[in-house]
Amino acid sequence: MSDPLIGDILDAVRDRGVKAVLEYTEAFDHVRLSPDDLIWNPLAEAPAVIDPAVREAVDFAMDQIRRFHEATRPAPVTVNQAPGLILREVFQPLGRVGLYVPNGQFPLVSSLMMTAIPAQVAGVTDLVVAIAPRGHVTSDPVWLYVLQKLGIRQVLRVGGAQAIAALGYGLPGLPPVDLIAGPGNRYVAWAKQELFRRGVTGIDVIAGPSEVLVISQDTAFAPLVALDLLAQAEHDPDAKAYLVSWNPDLIAAVKDYIASHVNPADRLGQIEYILVANANEAVQTANRIAPEHLGLIGAEVEPLWPQLTTAGALFVGRLAGQALGDYVAGPSHVLPTGHTGRFLSGLSTRTFMRRISVIQTEDALPAAFLEAGQVLAHLEGLRYHEQSLAVRQQLRGQEGL
Numbered sequence: 001m002s003d004p005l006i007g008d009i010l011d012a013v014r015d016r017g018v019k020a021v022l023e024y025t026e027a028f029d030h031v032r033l034s035p036d037d038l039i040w041n042p043l044a045e046a047p048a049v050i051d052p053a054v055r056e057a058v059d060f061a062m063d064q065i066r067r068f069h070e071a072t073r074p075a076p077v078t079v080n081q082a083p084g085l086i087l088r089e090v091f092q093p094l095g096r097v098g099l100y101v102p103n104g105q106f107p108l109v110s111s112l113m114m115t116a117i118p119a120q121v122a123g124v125t126d127l128v129v130a131i132a133p134r135g136h137v138t139s140d141p142v143w144l145y146v147l148q149k150l151g152i153r154q155v156l157r158v159g160g161a162q163a164i165a166a167l168g169y170g171l172p173g174l175p176p177v178d179l180i181a182g183p184g185n186r187y188v189a190w191a192k193q194e195l196f197r198r199g200v201t202g203i204d205v206i207a208g209p210s211e212v213l214v215i216s217q218d219t220a221f222a223p224l225v226a227l228d229l230l231a232q233a234e235h236d237p238d239a240k241a242y243l244v245s246w247n248p249d250l251i252a253a254v255k256d257y258i259a260s261h262v263n264p265a266d267r268l269g270q271i272e273y274i275l276v277a278n279a280n281e282a283v284q285t286a287n288r289i290a291p292e293h294l295g296l297i298g299a300e301v302e303p304l305w306p307q308l309t310t311a312g313a314l315f316v317g318r319l320a321g322q323a324l325g326d327y328v329a330g331p332s333h334v335l336p337t338g339h340t341g342r343f344l345s346g347l348s349t350r351t352f353m354r355r356i357s358v359i360q361t362e363d364a365l366p367a368a369f370l371e372a373g374q375v376l377a378h379l380e381g382l383r384y385h386e387q388s389l390a391v392r393q394q395l396r397g398q399e400g401l
């Protein structure tokens, strides 16, 4: 089977459930699962034992991610708008959330941390994680360690559009979720959008194949620039990497570095070199592309960062390779792709919260609010709106109300 319409996969899983999920898993992942293999509880396994150096790195990354998300969790706001009018903005965690974690071309254990930690810091307690059955997710000690450390009780061992459909429509023993978050390849990103379009679930952000754009000028940085382009291009043949510079010598040096270091067998995404006239044109080009990651390397370009308004995340300074953000800096690496940074932001605790406004009154409410409301209701010809305020104006201040 090749490139079926994603809508057909969603329909099949909605209508034929487990049977369709198993068929697509066999077709795309070349794994034959039985219905009993689909859902797995990592907490039912013995505690994972992993290499101490890996455990230390995982623990370090998880601490950094948690610290950043705790510091940026939105706080409730109270506004005393007028005497007797108390306004609030409060945040409530979502109910049941599905997290998609990529495991097709590479096992992205870091994406599990970068989605589950923000969700948990937001207060979500009902989480299911979907991971494609490539390799041995259920016996790999590192996956097991991270899943157990996060306290995840339900893993759906399915990837691709069929996993997204199963999360959205539900399966026996797997209630449907309210929101699906997490990155994935083009099939995953497309399926999430289609499920949202159908009104089945919320989604976080369009986080498809990885992208990077680097602005740099100094030829001394050619190896750093080249490696940052390659680091995102290595994720997927659908990934995109751009170098933007007004120094043709740097572009030539980066091309040379890549030509002499890359193995022809690497399945890299597309790398594009864009020669611009000056800094202003570099900024305009980057803002138009709206890349997932945007790196600024070198003293000449680093001060440009406040002008860059559409990237998913900015990386400023020669030590700020995008891989730092991919693993350990702290903000989630789940970021908008495909030019959607123009209107979407990366995953955060906000992704997993609903914002509710609260309008609370007391008898001191000034008459002006009820009067102006009646005038506007009258203007729109909405009789009962007007009456509902008029009756309150009469009752205002009366005892026992």
Ligand SMILES: NC(=O)c1ccc[n+]([C@@H]2O[C@H](COP(=O)([O-])OP(=O)(O)OC[C@H]3O[C@@H](n4cnc5c(N)ncnc54)[C@H](O)[C@@H]3O)[C@@H](O)[C@H]2O)c1
Pocket (backbone or CB within 6 Å): 002, 003, 004, 024, 025, 028, 029, 101, 102, 103, 104, 105, 106, 108, 111, 132, 133, 158, 159, 160, 161, 183, 184, 185, 186, 187, 188, 206, 207, 208, 209, 210, 235, 236, 238, 239, 292, 333, 334, 335, 336, 337
């Ligand atoms: N934007 C972000 O925030 C972000 C973060 C991390 C990773 N990513 C991206 O996530 C992606 C991970 O992709 P991946 O493929 O490695 O893993 P994945 O888990 O996203 O996808 C694997 C699944 O794709 C399905 N599939 C494969 N070929 C198919 C076909 N021809 N038709 C239908 N379905 C098919 C299979 O069912 C498989 O289980 C990469 O593109 C990477 O760049 C993005």
Ligand SMILES: N[C@H](CO)Cc1c[nH]c[nH+]1
Pocket (backbone or CB within 6 Å): 108, 110, 111, 209, 210, 211, 232, 235, 292, 326, 333, 334
């Ligand atoms: N660069 C990816 C986001 O585009 C995230 C990631 C996970 N592991 C390594 N990198």
Ligand SMILES: [Zn+2]
Pocket (backbone or CB within 6 Å): 210, 231, 232, 235, 323, 326
């Ligand atoms: Zn990466």
